[in-house]
Amino acid sequence: MAEAMEVHSPVEDGGDASWVPKVDMEFNSDEDAYKFYNNYAKQIGFSVRKAWINRRTSGTIISRTYVCHKEGYQGNRKDETEVTKPRVNERTGCLAHLTIKIVSNGSYRVSEFHPMHNHELVPSTKAYLLKSHRIKKSQALAGKLVPRKGAVEYLFRGAGVHRQVAFISVEEAASKSWAPKIDMEFENDEKAYEFYNNYAMKIGFGVRKAWVNRKASGIIISRTYVCYKEGYHGNKKDGSQVKKHQARPTERTGCPARMMIKLTKNGRYHVTLFQSLHNHEIVMSKMLHTLKSCRDAAKSRITAENEKDWALQPEVIHEVVDGQDEIWESPSCFLKYENSSHTKHKVNLKLGDAGAIMQYMQERQADDPSFFYAMQVDKEDQITNVFWADSKSAIDFSYFGDVICFDMTYKTNGYSRPFTSFLGINHHRQLIVFAAAFLCDESAESFKWLLDTFKTAMYGKQPKVILTDQNSALSEAVASVWPGTTCRVCVWHIYNKSTKYLKQVFQGSRTFACAFSRCVFDCEEEDEFILAWEEMLDKYDLRSNQWLSKLFDDRKEWSLAYSRDTFCADIRSALRKETLICMLKEHLDPEKGLLQFLRHFERVVYERRHAELQADFHATQSTLKIVSSRMLKQALSIYTPPVFEMFQSEFEMSMDCMVHCSGEFETIYEYQVTSDENPKVHVVRFDSLGNTLICSCKKFEFSGIQCRHVLKALDIINIKELPPQYILKRWTKDARGGALRDPGRLAIEADSLLSKGNRYKSLCRVFNKVAARAAETAETDAFIQFQSHQLMDQVNQILQARPLDEFQYH
Numbered sequence: 001m002a003e004a005m006e007v008h009s010p011v012e013d014g015g016d017a018s019w020v021p022k023v024d025m026e027f028n029s030d031e032d033a034y035k036f037y038n039n040y041a042k043q044i045g046f047s048v049r050k051a052w053i054n055r056r057t058s059g060t061i062i063s064r065t066y067v068c069h070k071e072g073y074q075g076n077r078k079d080e081t082e083v084t085k086p087r088v089n090e091r092t093g094c095l096a097h098l099t100i101k102i103v104s105n106g107s108y109r110v111s112e113f114h115p116m117h118n119h120e121l122v123p124s125t126k127a128y129l130l131k132s133h134r135i136k137k138s139q140a141l142a143g144k145l146v147p148r149k150g151a152v153e154y155l156f157r158g159a160g161v162h163r164q165v166a167f168i169s170v171e172e173a174a175s176k177s178w179a180p181k182i183d184m185e186f187e188n189d190e191k192a193y194e195f196y197n198n199y200a201m202k203i204g205f206g207v208r209k210a211w212v213n214r215k216a217s218g219i220i221i222s223r224t225y226v227c228y229k230e231g232y233h234g235n236k237k238d239g240s241q242v243k244k245h246q247a248r249p250t251e252r253t254g255c256p257a258r259m260m261i262k263l264t265k266n267g268r269y270h271v272t273l274f275q276s277l278h279n280h281e282i283v284m285s286k287m288l289h290t291l292k293s294c295r296d297a298a299k300s301r302i303t304a305e306n307e308k309d310w311a312l313q314p315e316v317i318h319e320v321v322d323g324q325d326e327i328w329e330s331p332s333c334f335l336k337y338e339n340s341s342h343t344k345h346k347v348n349l350k351l352g353d354a355g356a357i358m359q360y361m362q363e364r365q366a367d368d369p370s371f372f373y374a375m376q377v378d379k380e381d382q383i384t385n386v387f388w389a390d391s392k393s394a395i396d397f398s399y400f401g402d403v404i405c406f407d408m409t410y411k412t413n414g415y416s417r418p419f420t421s422f423l424g425i426n427h428h429r430q431l432i433v434f435a436a437a438f439l440c441d442e443s444a445e446s447f448k449w450l451l452d453t454f455k456t457a458m459y460g461k462q463p464k465v466i467l468t469d470q471n472s473a474l475s476e477a478v479a480s481v482w483p484g485t486t487c488r489v490c491v492w493h494i495y496n497k498s499t500k501y502l503k504q505v506f507q508g509s510r511t512f513a514c515a516f517s518r519c520v521f522d523c524e525e526e527d528e529f530i531l532a533w534e535e536m537l538d539k540y541d542l543r544s545n546q547w548l549s550k551l552f553d554d555r556k557e558w559s560l561a562y563s564r565d566t567f568c569a570d571i572r573s574a575l576r577k578e579t580l581i582c583m584l585k586e587h588l589d590p591e592k593g594l595l596q597f598l599r600h601f602e603r604v605v606y607e608r609r610h611a612e613l614q615a616d617f618h619a620t621q622s623t624l625k626i627v628s629s630r631m632l633k634q635a636l637s638i639y640t641p642p643v644f645e646m647f648q649s650e651f652e653m654s655m656d657c658m659v660h661c662s663g664e665f666e667t668i669y670e671y672q673v674t675s676d677e678n679p680k681v682h683v684v685r686f687d688s689l690g691n692t693l694i695c696s697c698k699k700f701e702f703s704g705i706q707c708r709h710v711l712k713a714l715d716i717i718n719i720k721e722l723p724p725q726y727i728l729k730r731w732t733k734d735a736r737g738g739a740l741r742d743p744g745r746l747a748i749e750a751d752s753l754l755s756k757g758n759r760y761k762s763l764c765r766v767f768n769k770v771a772a773r774a775a776e777t778a779e780t781d782a783f784i785q786f787q788s789h790q791l792m793d794q795v796n797q798i799l800q801a802r803p804l805d806e807f808q809y810h
Contacts (some may be wrong), residue, residue: 019043021098023796025110030064030100033108037066037098038132045369046070046096047130059101063111068096069130070119092119095462121369129253178202180259184271189223191271192261196225197293205229205257220263224273227257228291229280253280297432354383356594358439361388364602370394372457376449378441385446389435389457392609395769397434397458400424400734403569404434405467406474409496419597422454425571427735428615429642433605434458438499447477457484465566469493470554486566489558491520492575494551501547505540514542521560521572524697525680529561564698569730570621570646570705615640619733630720631711643731646705654708659684659716671716684713691723704728737773 011348027033038048047069054062070092099112103322119345127133178199197207201762206228213221229252260273283291357375365371370391392574405423422434435454439446455462462482467490468474476485498506498516504514523529533552537543556562560572619640627633635647656675667689673682683696693714699707706726714722729735774784 021110021113021115023110023113023799026103026107027100027109028107030061030108033064033098033100033110034066040135041068042127042130045123045127046117046131049132059109063099063101064108065099065112067095068117069132070094070117071097094118114246123366123369180271180274182271182274185264186261186269186271187760189220189261189269192223192259192271193225196259200227201294205278206283207293210258222262222272223269224258224260227255227278228293229253229255229278230258255279276770292368353594356598357383357386360595360598364388364390365558374453374457376446382595384441385437385439385450387435387437387450387453387457389454393434395463395772396424396432400426400432400730401434401458401461401463402730403465403467403567403571404463405490405492405571405575406469408439408469408471409493419527423571423575425569425574426612427640427643427733428612428619428732429570429574429640430608430612430615431574432608432612436601442473444473444476447471447474448481451481455700465568467493467568467571470497470557488563488566488568489554490575491558491560491572493600494558495520502545505542509540515539520765523559523561524699525644526561529555529559560702564702566702567704568702570703602639613643631714631722634721638732640731640733640735643705646703650699650705650708654711654715659712669717671713673712675708682707682709684709686717687714691719692725693723700726704731707740707765752760 019036021037021040027036028430034048041048045362048066048361049069049071050064051071052065053065056062070090071094072091073093074089074091087306094117095114096117097112098110101111103109150323152557180196180199184195184196193207193208193209200207208226208230210224210226210230212223215221232252232254255278256275257278258273258275259271261269262272264270292422343750361371361373368390371388372394373386373388375383375387376385401424403424407421407423418439419436420439423438424432424434426432435457437450439450462485464484464490465486466478466482467488468478470489470493475487478485478575495517498520502512502516515532519529519532519536523532536550542548551558627636629651632648632651635644635651639647653675656677657673658675659671659673661669662672662683667687669686669688671684671686673684674680674696684693685694693710695707695709697707697709699705700710710726714720770784774780
């Protein structure tokens with residue numbers, strides 16, 4: 001059975017969804033309905049075919065159905081022996097369609113609308129290639145509109161990437177000195193070409209010299225300059241002669257944009273024809289160097305020394321219009337224009353990196369319609385920061401985004417490429433990747449941009465805790481952009497940094513690494529930490545070490561002994577076992593291509609996700625273990641194997657603990673717990689009214705797993721199962737199950753005037769999660785298919801019961 005694909009709405013938060021078809025919507029004619037549905041299809045990413053039609057004897061259309069271009073299945077009508085070139089079967093039996101029926105007043109009403117597709121949608125940047133969205137040459141030539149550069153809005157999530165262009169009339173464009181206009185005069189044809197090419201670079205397309213008429217003397221009578229996508233690629237030779245060009249990719253779209261000049265009596269050339277409208281996407285300014293006519297123009301203005309810079313940082317065309325600095329932005333990403341100043345923290349991208357980044361991002365977005373990426377540029381229009389995350393990352397973050405680690409270890413490890421990543425830990429205690437970035441500029445403003453972009457990519461959700469490197473600019477950004485998020489310095493980063501500042505100490509002693517690791521990773525009590533620190537300083541004669549002195553002064557920002565109240569999901573243990581940077585360090589070498597690194601990074605992420613699937617499978621086998629305790633049986637059935645091992649270890653150590661009641665006040669009982677291994681007394685308080693327990697060691701608050709002291713107290717008071725409030729769902733086998741609410745829904749629900757566009761986007765994300773889970777088995781797929789019909793009937797009943805005036809205001 002075909003799997004339904006999610007359809008993203010390209011409506012920004014706060015916008016409407018007036019372009020989305022709805023049942024009972026009315027149109028004056030069937031052609032108006034087709035145009036409306038075709039416009040919707042263009043924004044979503046599919047083409048429309050006119051399918052079934054019913055007419056009266058008079059010829060009046062009674063009903064009509066418009067379908068997705070992949071509806072049905074292709075087949076060869078001829079006998080197979082007659083078919084020399086069988087058609088490629090591109091249809092998938094897609095069920096997406098819109099049906100209209102005539103009503104008593106002569107208009108047409110939508111009777112059916114099915115939005116779900118069973119195939120990948122086309123990115124909006126390539127929608128013009130689909131048949132129903134192609135601009136015919138006759139239509140384009142009749143147009144009198146030119147796109148306004150700088151008046152373009154881009155909404156930037158995968159299939160929802162939507163390019164909204166504000167248009168101005170040719171008369172208005174004529175007031176701008178860079179725009180061609182009829183009767184404009186040039187000294188010669190080369191001046192005309194240069195002018196049109198400069199215009200093309202400002203707009204974002206290349207120019208070719210096309211047709212030319214000459215006198216017998218060789219003087220040019222007329223000439224036409226066309227868009228580089230004019231016409232279509234075709235082989236003029238006989239098929240048997242075609243060799244090299246047989247596999248030549250089709251890049252032209254029959255674009256009608258052009259400018260024609262003719263020789264006049266005064267010996268000068270006048271513009272006699274100017275068509276501005278294109279039938280394809282415009283090229284962003286950062287990619288102009290890929291166009292031949294733009295490269296030729298640049299070479300005439302720059303020296304051979306500067307040509308190298310052109311390959312990496314193509315000239316960006318700006319124009320001041322009404323006092324505003326405008327820039328033509330890419331429709332396939334969110335390009336934020338920032339006037340960032342160069343600082344000592346700036347790290348420039350290597351030669352060719354900018355092009356590799358754009359190529360990779362566009363490839364990923366074509367494969368994953370919900371792939372998200374964003375770029376930041378400085379006042380010289382150089383890329384300073386790049387961020388990206390795929391659709392699976394946002395889903396992972398909705399389940400395990402309570403604690404994240406912002407990894408910047410490329411700095412301490414000496415790699416030239418400024419790679420950073422947002423890491424988390426799943427229910428199997430495995431590291432997972434939420435997002436990645438190249439952070440060339442480490443100013444507070446850049447960190448604010450990065451954190452804000454991450455929050456946008458995760459549908460408005462921010463973590464409860466972020467573990468970072470020691471960086472004042474980053475701490476400032478977290479406090480500003482993510483209020484309510486606790487920022488702690490990651491002990492893993494501290495240890496990695498120590499290998500740089502204490503290099504000779506590590507090399508001069510075999511035991512120092514163990515002593516320093518104990519201070520950083522193992523001391524959970526303040527007294528224990530200070531004692532171990534003092535012993536380390538004395539043993540290795542490090543009291544005069546300035547870096548260690550500063551580290552001790554800042555101990556409350558990083559030491560585990562001062563953060564027991566902060567839930568960190570025990571992520572430090574996972575970071576100690578493996579690091580993403582170790583798996584990527586070979587490919588971060590600047591001598592190797594950036595594209596190679598990006599693809600290797602993608603493979604690493606895929607392998608981690610595959611490892612989680614394997615762990616999910618093995619978790620189903622864990623119930624075969626034999627345990628005697630009732631509480632262990634409970635934990636074994638609920639927790640994943642790695643978490644169960646943690647719990648089992650605490651449970652077994654609780655058997656060796658000694659406990660006695662030290663006090664009682666109303667419903668609160670106090671117990672003192674000790675063990676032979678650790679004579680320190682831990683206090684457990686039990687409230688019988690709410691069945692709550694609190695231990696002075698704070699292990700549950702820190703890691704989400706109950707400590708041996710609480711388990712011992714539970715045994716004494718004859719509670720043989722762990723109370724449900726002490727079982728965190730994020731550690732269970734069902735961590736990804738249960739309610740599948742959109743992670744951004746809570747924020748949206750706070751707005752009583754929730755728009756249709758927001759609701760549409762929110763529901764799409766929810767049903768995408770349902771589809772992902774239901775697709776795992778044929779049984780769950782059939783169940784959801786059946787339930788969808790009942791849901792639709794109930795939705796229709798609710799809508800029909802609503803007063804008419806409610807539809808006008810919601």
